[in-house]
Amino acid sequence: MTNLKNVNLEKGTVEVAEYSATNAALALLKQKYAVVPDVETPAGYELAKAGIKELTGLRTSLEAARKREKDPYLKAGAIIDAEAKRITAELVALEDPMKAAKKVVDDRVERERQERIARLQQKVDAIKAMPARVRGGSSIEISHMLDHVGEIDATHDFFDLTKEAVAARAEALDELTQMLTDRLAFEATEEERKALEARNAELLRQQEEQQAELRRKQEELDRQLREMQEEREAMARERAARQQPTPTVPAAVEPAAPVASAPAAARKPRVDTRQWHAVVTDKSALIAAIAAGYGTEDLLIIDQAALDSLANGERQGLQLPGVRAEPVPAAA
Numbered sequence: 146m147t148n149l150k151n152v153n154l155e156k157g158t159v160e161v162a163e164y165s166a167t168n169a170a171l172a173l174l175k176q177k178y179a180v181v182p183d184v185e186t187p188a189g190y191e192l193a194k195a196g197i198k199e200l201t202g203l204r205t206s207l208e209a210a211r212k213r214e215k216d217p218y219l220k221a222g223a224i225i226d227a228e229a230k231r232i233t234a235e236l237v238a239l240e241d242p243m244k245a246a247k248k249v250v251d252d253r254v255e256r257e258r259q260e261r262i263a264r265l266q267q268k269v270d271a272i273k274a275m276p277a278r279v280r281g282g283s284s285i286e287i288s289h290m291l292d293h294v295g296e297i298d299a300t301h302d303f304f305d306l307t308k309e310a311v312a313a314r315a316e317a318l319d320e321l322t323q324m325l326t327d328r329l330a331f332e333a334t335e336e337e338r339k340a341l342e343a344r345n346a347e348l349l350r351q352q353e354e355q356q357a358e359l360r361r362k363q364e365e366l367d368r369q370l371r372e373m374q375e376e377r378e379a380m381a382r383e384r385a386a387r388q389q390p391t392p393t394v395p396a397a398v399e400p401a402a403p404v405a406s407a408p409a410a411a412r413k414p415r416v417d418t419r420q421w422h423a424v425v426t427d428k429s430a431l432i433a434a435i436a437a438g439y440g441t442e443d444l445l446i447i448d449q450a451a452l453d454s455l456a457n458g459e460r461q462g463l464q465l466p467g468v469r470a471e472p473v474p475a476a477a
Contacts, residue, residue, distance in 0.1 A: 151214060163210035167203050174200070258305070265306040272297065272313040276320040284328045291321040370451070377455050384458065420473040421460050423452035430467030 151160045178196050182189035272294065279290045294317045303310035425431055456463050456470035463470040 159214070161210050161214050163206055167207050170203070174203075262305050265303050265310070268303065269306055269309050269313050272299075272310065272317050275317050276324060279321075280324065282328075284325060284332055287321060287325045287328055291318070291325060294318055294321060373455075374451065377451075377458070381458060419475075421453075421457040421470050422473050423449070423456035423463070423465075424469050424471050425452075425467060426469050427467035431465070432467075434466045 153159070178200070182192040182196070184190045184193050275290055275294055279286045294314060297310075297314055299310035299314040300307060452465075452468060455465070456468070460470050460472075
């Protein structure tokens with residue numbers, strides 16, 4: 146076995162005879178060949194030639210010594226490397242099965258970790274999606290979702306994704322709070338609009354009912370007036386029939402007893418040729434009589450001619466509540 150007797154590893158020096166001799170001669174060689182000879186001259190050329198030979202000899206002897214001194218170390222290194230390789234192979238043969246077994250566990254743990262992170266990510270994504278689930282909903286729905294998000298424990302239930310869960314929860318709370326504010330304002334405006342529409346609809350319904358009642362009463366009034374007209378015409382026909390002379394059958398002429406002459410006024414009744422007209426003394430009574438308690442002054446004005454015609458026919462015999470027949474004063 147070769148010892149490292151010529152090498153001092155701590156000082157980084159080596160003790161080789163050729164190295165020492167050459168190293169000792171370096172000072173003289175530097176002085177001797179400090180200036181390159183003028184090779185253009187014979188003397189200079191010979192001096193350069195002799196110098197090259199001397200230096201080449203020293204260099205080749207130094208290289209031979211290097212190889213000689215290093216060879217044992219190279220062989221020792223090869224032996225060292227081979228032995229290390231053999232031992233390493235033995236160690237690897239023992240290590241690889243354990244590494245393979247450990248890798249199975251490590252792979253399973255990593256797979257489970259990734260699966261857990263995937264499940265947690267789904268929960269984080271669900272938090273992010275919560276505002277969208279009630280977007281367009283009522284304030285009650287948004288308020289319930291806001292309470293639900295507020296109850297999520299993002300700091301303890303999300304493990305590897307705690308940071309992401311806390312951020313998602315905060316963003317969802319902010320968005321839901323703004324949504325609730327906007328929705329409450331919208332619902333208040335909508336309630337006012339619906340209340341106004343309801344009031345307008347009720348007013349319209351009442352107007353339609355009033356118009357329907359007006360139409361019904363107008364129809365009833367028209368019917369009453371038609372009946373009055375028909376009754377007036379019937380009464381006129383009856384009066385005309387009564388005023389016609391009754392035809393008599395000629396009888397045997399007998400001597401008439403002498404009759405005292407009567408005054409002309411007694412013999413021939415006086416005919417009243419005055420015009421009569423109707424005077425409304427109680428509008429309410431008249432309206433109640435002709436329209437079941439309903440009437441307007443316009444109708445009285447419109448039907449004044451009909452009332453005058455009735456008064457002119459009945460005269461003092463006119464029997465109509467709220468109306469009195471009076472003769473028309475003669476023109477002066």
